[in-house]
Amino acid sequence: MKKSIVSLACAVVASMGSMAFAQKNIVDTAVEAGSFKTLAAALGAADLVGAVSGPGPFTVFAPTDEAFKKLPAGTVDTLLKPENKAKLQAILKYHVVSGKVMAADVVKVKGAVSLNGQRIDVKVSGGKVTVDAANVVKTDIACTNGVIHVIDSVILPASDSIPAVADKAGTFKTLLAAVKAGGLVETLSGEGPFTVFAPTDEAFAKLPAATLADLLKPENKEKLASILKYHVVAGRVYSEAAVAAKSAATVQGASVKISASDKGAFVNDAKIVVTDIDASNGVIHVIDSVIMPPVK
Numbered sequence: 001m002k003k004s005i006v007s008l009a010c011a012v013v014a015s016m017g018s019m020a021f022a023q024k025n026i027v028d029t030a031v032e033a034g035s036f037k038t039l040a041a042a043l044g045a046a047d048l049v050g051a052v053s054g055p056g057p058f059t060v061f062a063p064t065d066e067a068f069k070k071l072p073a074g075t076v077d078t079l080l081k082p083e084n085k086a087k088l089q090a091i092l093k094y095h096v097v098s099g100k101v102m103a104a105d106v107v108k109v110k111g112a113v114s115l116n117g118q119r120i121d122v123k124v125s126g127g128k129v130t131v132d133a134a135n136v137v138k139t140d141i142a143c144t145n146g147v148i149h150v151i152d153s154v155i156l157p158a159s160d161s162i163p164a165v166a167d168k169a170g171t172f173k174t175l176l177a178a179v180k181a182g183g184l185v186e187t188l189s190g191e192g193p194f195t196v197f198a199p200t201d202e203a204f205a206k207l208p209a210a211t212l213a214d215l216l217k218p219e220n221k222e223k224l225a226s227i228l229k230y231h232v233v234a235g236r237v238y239s240e241a242a243v244a245a246k247s248a249a250t251v252q253g254a255s256v257k258i259s260a261s262d263k264g265a266f267v268n269d270a271k272i273v274v275t276d277i278d279a280s281n282g283v284i285h286v287i288d289s290v291i292m293p294p295v296k
Contacts, residue, residue, distance in 0.1 A: 025052075025143055026056070026060055026145055038065045039062055058146035059101040059112075063153065063155075064151075064152065071154055094115075099146075100147050106149070107124045111276070119238055131151060135152045137151065137152050138150035157280070158279050162188045162192075162194060174212070192281035194232050195235060195248075197233075226293060233256075238283060242258050267287060272286070
């Protein structure tokens, strides 16, 4: 009986402590913890204190001071400069997800879309949870306007535009040549966001050589642009949402069919071989064939 009373008393004290901890918002909780000084300074420099102190709710993957120290020397000081405010905001928003997502729910998903717009990858392996390349070291710190999960590294959103990401991949040389010939480099490097179903060089190689050569001629610029636009959807549409939608209106005007079976996922008859490659202004899904718009 005595043991039961002691256990009950401990439970009540723990509960009261948890309730007290949850009386502060995310920013105040982080400041009081004492191990998020750099994060707090960054939120101030980015003018995001008010936003993250708002009603939310928010889920914050919070890097500790030690996590910020892992960044290359001088990175934090550079980011805190007024002229880099937009870049700092993008990075900080990448650590925040709308809604209150507890650890038990985080481990059930493959990713979470951040306030930055890009998706954070979530992986569970060997009992450990990672978000992108950061380990989650503490979970479910309750706040009045959401929850904090502590991570041991700063996670960084993609900073390259769609054409730049494709260029670095090295497998989209024909696509990039076509984008240039079609006068679409500036558009696809713009703010967007866009979702691009990107054919690889091998996908373009399936076309008759004469067809591709003909499309790249200046006089066929409009036709080439139309084909390329048929591979682009407005907005940032990740794979799960794309499959669930079953179709999508392209920038060209016509819609593509999106399907999934035991053979894989497809856009029209092209197989989607890699999904959800983030860019600063959208997302890329790689396909194994060039898709052609319907003939009007």
